[in-house]
Amino acid sequence: xxxxxxxxxxxxxxxxxxxxxxxxxxxxxxxxxxxxxxxxxxxxxxxxxxxxxxxxxxxxxxxxxxxxxxxxxxxxxxxxxxxxxxxxxxxxxxxxxxxxxxxxxxxxxxxxxxxxxxxxxxxxxxxxxxxxxxxxxxxxxxxxxxxxxxxxxxxxxxxxxxxxxxxxxxxxxxxxxxxxxxxxxxxxxxxxxxxxxxxxxxxxxxxxxxxxxxxxxxxxxxxxxxxxxxxxxxxxxxxxxxxxxxxxxxxxxxxxxxxxxxxxxxxxxxxxxxxxxxxxxxxxxxxxxxxxxxxxxxxxxxxxxxxxxxxxxxxxxxxxxxxxxxxxxxxxxxxxxxxxxxxxxxxxxxxxxxxxxxxxxxxxxxxxxxxxxxxxxxxxxxxxxxxxxxxxxxxxxxxxxxxxxxxxxxxxxxxxxxxxxxxxxxxxxxxxxxxxxxxxxxxxxxxxxxxxxxxxxxxxxxxxxxxxxxxxxxxxxxxxxxxxxxxxxxxxxxxxxxxxxxxxxxxxxxxxxxxxxxxxxxxxxxxx
Amino acid sequence: xxxxxxxxxxxxxxxxxxxxxxxxxxxxxxxxxxxxxxxxxxxxxxxxxxxxxxxxxxxxxxxxxxxxxxxxxxxxxxxxxxxxxxxxxxxxxxxxxxxxxxxxxxxxxxxxxxxxxxxxxxxxxxxxxxxxxxxxxxxxxxxxxxxxxxxxxxxxxxxxxxxxxxxxxxxxxxxxxxxxxxxxxxxxxxxxxxxxxxxxxxxxxxxxxxxxxxxxxxxxxxxxxxxxxxxxxxxxxxxxxxxxxxxxxxxxxxxxxxxxxxxxxxxxxxxxxxxxxxxxxxxxxxxxxxxxxxxxxxxxxxxxxxxxxxxxxxxxxxxxxxxxxxxxxxxxxxxxxxxxxxxxxxxxxxxxxxxxxxxxxxxxxxxxxxxxxxxxxxxxxxxxxxxxxxxxxxxxxxxxxxxxxxxxxxxxxxxxxxxxxxxxxxxxxxxxxxx
Numbered sequence: 001x002x003x004x005x006x007x008x009x010x011x012x013x014x015x016x017x018x019x020x021x022x023x024x025x026x027x028x029x030x031x032x033x034x035x036x037x038x039x040x041x042x043x044x045x046x047x048x049x050x051x052x053x054x055x056x057x058x059x060x061x062x063x064x065x066x067x068x069x070x071x072x073x074x075x076x077x078x079x080x081x082x083x084x085x086x087x088x089x090x091x092x093x094x095x096x097x098x099x100x101x102x103x104x105x106x107x108x109x110x111x112x113x114x115x116x117x118x119x120x121x122x123x124x125x126x127x128x129x130x131x132x133x134x135x136x137x138x139x140x141x142x143x144x145x146x147x148x149x150x151x152x153x154x155x156x157x158x159x160x161x162x163x164x165x166x167x168x169x170x171x172x173x174x175x176x177x178x179x180x181x182x183x184x185x186x187x188x189x190x191x192x193x194x195x196x197x198x199x200x201x202x203x204x205x206x207x208x209x210x211x212x213x214x215x216x217x218x219x220x221x222x223x224x225x226x227x228x229x230x231x232x233x234x235x236x237x238x239x240x241x242x243x244x245x246x247x248x249x250x251x252x253x254x255x256x257x258x259x260x261x262x263x264x265x266x267x268x269x270x271x272x273x274x275x276x277x278x279x280x281x282x283x284x285x286x287x288x289x290x291x292x293x294x295x296x297x298x299x300x301x302x303x304x305x306x307x308x309x310x311x312x313x314x315x316x317x318x319x320x321x322x323x324x325x326x327x328x329x330x331x332x333x334x335x336x337x338x339x340x341x342x343x344x345x346x347x348x349x350x351x352x353x354x355x356x357x358x359x360x361x362x363x364x365x366x367x368x369x370x371x372x373x374x375x376x377x378x379x380x381x382x383x384x385x386x387x388x389x390x391x392x393x394x395x396x397x398x399x400x401x402x403x404x405x406x407x408x409x410x411x412x413x414x415x416x417x418x419x420x421x422x423x424x425x426x427x428x429x430x431x432x433x434x435x436x437x438x439x440x441x442x443x444x445x446x447x448x449x450x451x452x453x454x455x456x457x458x459x460x461x462x463x464x465x466x467x468x469x470x471x472x473x474x475x476x477x478x479x480x481x482x483x484x485x486x487x488x489x490x491x492x493x494x495x496x497x498x499x500x501x502x503x504x505x506x507x508x509x510x511x512x513x514x515x516x517x518x519x520x521x522x523x524x525x526x527x528x
Numbered sequence: 529x530x531x532x533x534x535x536x537x538x539x540x541x542x543x544x545x546x547x548x549x550x551x552x553x554x555x556x557x558x559x560x561x562x563x564x565x566x567x568x569x570x571x572x573x574x575x576x577x578x579x580x581x582x583x584x585x586x587x588x589x590x591x592x593x594x595x596x597x598x599x600x601x602x603x604x605x606x607x608x609x610x611x612x613x614x615x616x617x618x619x620x621x622x623x624x625x626x627x628x629x630x631x632x633x634x635x636x637x638x639x640x641x642x643x644x645x646x647x648x649x650x651x652x653x654x655x656x657x658x659x660x661x662x663x664x665x666x667x668x669x670x671x672x673x674x675x676x677x678x679x680x681x682x683x684x685x686x687x688x689x690x691x692x693x694x695x696x697x698x699x700x701x702x703x704x705x706x707x708x709x710x711x712x713x714x715x716x717x718x719x720x721x722x723x724x725x726x727x728x729x730x731x732x733x734x735x736x737x738x739x740x741x742x743x744x745x746x747x748x749x750x751x752x753x754x755x756x757x758x759x760x761x762x763x764x765x766x767x768x769x770x771x772x773x774x775x776x777x778x779x780x781x782x783x784x785x786x787x788x789x790x791x792x793x794x795x796x797x798x799x800x801x802x803x804x805x806x807x808x809x810x811x812x813x814x815x816x817x818x819x820x821x822x823x824x825x826x827x828x829x830x831x832x833x834x835x836x837x838x839x840x841x842x843x844x845x846x847x848x849x850x851x852x853x854x855x856x857x858x859x860x861x862x863x864x865x866x867x868x869x870x871x872x873x874x875x876x877x878x879x880x881x882x883x884x885x886x887x888x889x890x891x892x893x894x895x896x897x898x899x900x901x902x903x904x905x906x907x908x909x910x911x912x913x914x915x916x917x918x919x920x921x922x923x924x925x926x927x928x929x930x931x932x933x934x935x936x937x938x939x940x941x942x943x944x945x946x947x948x949x950x951x952x953x954x955x956x957x958x959x960x961x962x963x
Contacts, residue, residue, distance in 0.1 A: 091920030095889035180892035182882035
């Protein structure tokens with residue numbers, strides 16, 4: 001922790017607020033509950049001070065001041081909704097609109113457009129720009145990667161330029177030309193193909209930089225949003241899953257200054273199509289007459305319980321490191337003293353860092369919960385664990401898709417309980433198949449590479465009878481060991497925190513939306 | 529002298545004394561005329577004493593803002609922690625202004641000497657002379673003078689034998705008016721796009737390459753050797769009554785006068801006298817209609833205001849305008865003020881750096897409205913709209929380009945409203961084709 005900050009007290013629209021010295025008025029205003037309209041300012045980028053939208057009245061200064069570049073001072077009296085400031089901002093909005101096409105009906109940004117929002121909030125109801133004047137026109141340009149540039153909608157806030165300059169460290173964008181002919185230019189020999197370049201779409205306050213992937217896919221107001229954690233690698237970037245009619249259509253970053261600031265990489269951004277797979281298992285299946293037959297949960301759970309109760313030896317758990325910490329914990333618990341857990345993870349050579357943000361990169365370890373699995377005693381000895389199946393009493397497959405695992409490796413006599421979202425051919429030899437939900441369809445937590453435990457929330461419903469893996473395993477634990485099954489992911493986590501010293505003291509409520517670090521003094525792999 | 533005309537009795541020739549004298553361009557010629565004595569004298573003084581002398585003289589910035597020069601130098605850190613820089617603003621691009629060009633053409637060594645003294649005072653080792661790119665001849669002449677100054681040991685690692693390094697480089701502008709704005713000029717020197725920076729930090733804290741920097745206009749720096757040579761009291765005495773504006777000032781007079789040119793007069797000189805006597809008045813049969821006294825960015829004066837206006841910083845403000853750069857643009861009764869104002873705003877619309885919304889969009893919109901009025905398609909509310917846009921464009925941006933575009937529009941409509949009304953009502957035939 002840094003030294004305590006010297007506090008400065010000022011008044012913003014009549015509200016007294018104390019903030020650390022050096023804070024800009026625009027951030028102080030957020031603390032006092034006022035969002036000062038702005039375009040070029042972004043907390044994750046250097047201040048440009050060019051849109052002039054955040055002009056506010058500051059007592060004892062001759063001119064209006066831009067809130068984004070005005071540091072707070074003791075006793076300062078700021079009036080955001082001062083008549084002079086409102087006229088100035090109304091003027092800016094009018095100027096921005098004279099060359100802005102009113103093509104909101106076909107613009108992807110509509111509904112989440114800061115130009116729309118502030119014009120509705122503070123703008124003029126009618127333009128004074130003579131309708132016979134042509135608006136500036138430039139054709140749509142393909143910036144490469146996932147990005148299209150629609151120059152007509154551009155308000156030249158330069159957020160994209162500053163992102164590429166200062167955050168990505170790859171200055172391929174600039175402001176070309178000058179005056180009202182200006183537009184965002186791209187290096188003639190380059191494309192916007194930096195692994196983090198998709199952030200310019202989120203940063204663009206209007207519909208000027210848009211995603212090809214999301215183009216005309218949905219209107220902003222149709223989207224439901226749920227806070228989640230990216231599954232693309234072990235960094236654990238905070239994201240928002242956006243769904244439309246039970247389909248994930250977009251992933252966007254969710255700010256967390258301890259992890260990903262305001263950004264996510266393009267790899268993570270595109271980790272949503274598999275969440276919408278159609279070939280899901282939608283009912284529990286049990287082996288009957290040499291084939292799997294659909295059944296109800298009671299029957300399937302009873303079958304699985306019988307397998308586990310009758311197991312007089314090692315229970316091998318083949319888990320995916322993209323499984324929730326809760327499910328990993330319960331799988332270990334259900335295996336009891338004879339637990340042998342293993343996982344495997346895709347490892348890619350090299351990382352793709354975002355230069356401007358410390359400790360942020362697309363990591364080579366391409367799963368979100370490797371640290372969680374490791375903390376709970378799972379080993380990265382997947383092949384050895386598969387080889388040990390022959391001597392095992394039972395096998396629980398948890399989320400692993402068994403890719404590359406030969407059928408004969410699993411046919412050694414041990415009963416297989418398969419918990420997963422899809423059914424690979426090799427799993428057809430299972431005794432019980434229990435359909436589970438994916439990350440978009442359940443609550444849970446992941447532990448990122450730094451040991452930060454972070455929650456993800458359900459964004460859509462699962463298919464058919466599929467249930468969260470934690471629910472399935474909680475039922476099995478209760479059936480095998482007695483007691484009441486945990487009724488929620490949070491309740492499972494409470495039991496986890498009680499049982500595993502590494503997680504001691506944590507709970508879902510205290511993790512909140514930003515997560516918390518594992519208590520540092522606890523060694524990895526403590527027993528349950 | 530009213531270069532290129534012979535000097536007028538009422539001029540006070542200090543900076544322009546050797547205008548037209550080819551020998552003064554050379555090092556030897558300059559030394560023969562007393563050149564580099566001031567630098568020698570300054571180097572024998574304490575830097576703070578040099579600053580104090582300039583401060584005492586009352587010399588104010590000749591680029592337009594009129595900020596006290598010596599006072600500006602005191603903003604530089606007293607304790608030197610790294611490089612200090614001096615920038616000489618020779619990006620003279622203000623329409624109607626051509627005084628710095630003549631200083632560079634005829635007395636390049638005066639500029640070099642002034643820069644060297646200023647560098648010594650602010651403890652800078654490096655000076656960038658940022659010269660407007662179109663000034664091909666002045667660039668050639670200043671470069672030749674710099675080469676000579678290096679050859680003679682005036683500049684270099686042991687400047688004038690003082691043991692101190694003084695280096696000067698010409699940085700050539702690439703055609704942007706906005707690069708005459710001090711922070712845009714610094715960005716341009718650094719190789720960035722010439723966009724003005726938000727202040728603070730001010731140049732004396734963080735200027736070129738993030739180091740303490742002082743920036744002065746050519747004419748300001750060229751006056752410094754005279755102040756060191758002849759003393760602050762002498763310079764202060766060169767004024768006609770107002771002790772806040774001292775010394776001489778070059779006025780570049782253009783437009784409808786018989787003898788356009790550069791005229792050097794003491795501060796406080798009457799504008800009417802400058803136009804009617806020194807410049808020979810209006811061409812035959814013509815009468816004065818309006819005047820812009822300080823370069824295109826300042827408010828326009830009517831005939832009556834022009835005749836009453838006193839040419840010093842306070843006098844111009846009292847007349848509702850500004851001294852600016854001293855670029856006097858004179859209009860006679862033939863001038864179409866609506867067209868003239870449109871032409872000025874078109875310049876600003878073309879030169880806006882595009883950073884601030886008000887300037888980028890407002891300047892271009894203003895031009896369109898004025899063009900529409902000139903095409904006979906204006907409507908009565910257009911003038912109120914122009915004034916309201918001007919209000920939205922004034923005092924709200926990073927630099928003052930936007931304000932500069934608004935100033936002639938506001939003063940033009942206020943003072944020549946009947947000319948706008950004539951186009952709008954149809955009383956006057958359209959001057960432009962219909963849009």
